[in-house]
Amino acid sequence: MTTxxxxxxxxxxxxxxxxxxxxxxxxxxxxxxxxxxxVSVEASWIFYWRQTVADCGVRCRPVRRWSQRRHLLPVSxxxxxTRVRLSRDTNLSVDAEYSHIFAGPAFRDAGGRDIDYFGxxxxxxx
Numbered sequence: 001m002t003t004x005x006x007x008x009x010x011x012x013x014x015x016x017x018x019x020x021x022x023x024x025x026x027x028x029x030x031x032x033x034x035x036x037x038x039v040s041v042e043a044s045w046i047f048y049w050r051q052t053v054a055d056c057g058v059r060c061r062p063v064r065r066w067s068q069r070r071h072l073l074p075v076s077x078x079x080x081x082t083r084v085r086l087s088r089d090t091n092l093s094v095d096a097e098y099s100h101i102f103a104g105p106a107f108r109d110a111g112g113r114d115i116d117y118f119g120x121x122x123x124x125x126x
Contacts, residue, residue, distance in 0.1 A: 026048070027046055027047065029047075030044060031043075032044065040082070041080070043078075043080045044078070046078075078099065078102075079097060080097070081096070083095045091124065094120065094121075096120045097119050097120075098116075099116070100114065100115070
């Protein structure tokens with residue numbers, strides 16, 4: 001089996017943190033979302049599995065040590081996403097995301113480790 005490598009991948013498909021790409025992955029994504037007025041908070045735990053142990057690694061560059069191991073779970077991620085809508089009329093919002101990525105056996109065997117990420121951005125929609 002070969003790894004699907006899209007020509008123009010959406011870097012933010014799973015998160016603003018472009019570490020995990022939609023290449024031959026299954027994911028389970030339980031999610032809790034709370035909204036109160038202009039504030040929404042979303043927390044989840046995302047589990048990713050490779051379709052096969054023969055798939056290549058991060059961004060479709062083969063990680064040689066992966067093929068020697070039989071691990072299908074490369075990582076899991078716990079993101080918390082907050083959005084504050086500043087104005088109803090202009091659709092202006094401020095977003096923040098914190099994610100912790102737990103390196104699974106496949107990543108650890110290839111020399112990987114856990115990752116923490118925090119990012120903020122402002123969105124104007126017209």
